[in-house]
Amino acid sequence: MEESATKDSVGRRSRFQRMPKGKRLFLTERDLCILRSLYRCRYLRATQLVSLLRPKSEKRFIERLGDLYHEVGLIDRPAAQWRRFDARYQSIVYQLSPKGLHLLRERGELPRRAVTFSTGGRSNPAPQFDHAMMIVDALVGIEQETRKKRGQRFVPVDEILARMRTKGICNNCVKHPLAVSVTISTSRHLPFLTKPLTTHLIPDALYGIEQLIDGEKRYRFFALECENTSPKTRTTARHSSLALKQAAYEAFIGQRRYREAWGIPNLSLQLVGHSGEAEPSLQ
Secondary structure (H helix, E strand, O other), X not given: OOHHHHOOOOOOOOOOOOOOOOOOOOOOHHXXXXXXHHHHHXXXXXXXXXXXXXXXXXXHXXXXXXXHHHOOOOEEOOHHHHXXXXXXXXXXXXXXXXXXXXXXXXXXXXXXXXXXXXXXXXXXXXXXXXXXXXXXXXXHHHHHHHHHOOOEEEEOXXXXXXXXXXXXXXXXXXXXXXXXXXXXXXXXXXXXXXXXXXXXXXXXXXXXXXXXXXXXXXXXXXXXXXXXXXXXXXXXXXXXXXXXXXXXXXXXXXXXXXXXXXXXXXXEEEEEOOOOOEEEEEO
């Protein structure tokens, strides 16, 4: 395909494929911050990168994202985003490319992940793209709100996993480091349940909020669940539903299983629906 055929009416490069102009780029600290942010979250919209990194010039920052994609291939634009009917009118979603991941590893600059499906994860593939974006959108919003509050800090999942290892807690016997089994005896969410039911929980994300109160660090931890396809209820507990998930968390939190499973002192469930709005949490 000729270069002119991939440009729009005003000569801009294609959103859908790399079109290098032969620019010579020298990596800056801000470029590395972009790569580290994408490693932490797997996917980030250009607007989210702007809000997280707060560049002096938003226009030049967006242009730099284009150069990192087109010229040096350190970041990618996941193809799944182009399936949306309004993709051309949305902020572009970026992810770290294999080349960008290799660079960070070479430099020893891999940060703590905010999601277990981060680029380069060994055994935890990313959820379906739209679901993954719901998770990322929720976490980025939470982290941004945390930054606005003095004395608060967002605690990513890798920090929680590191504490688990320090306490000798290890889930190597399962495919996911946060997978836990839980037994539901009775539940207001499953009124038809007549005998104990054992199921598994794997949160979409696990995070904490550190707060400095009177010179002492205190923590609150949250399991994040983003629902966009599962029905609210079913007439059986054999298939996934929001009611089953709520019942499982109710039992898990009520039995304080999070202490032995994840090594954390407390836990609340944070539900986010398809609208992106958080529902009341379960503590």
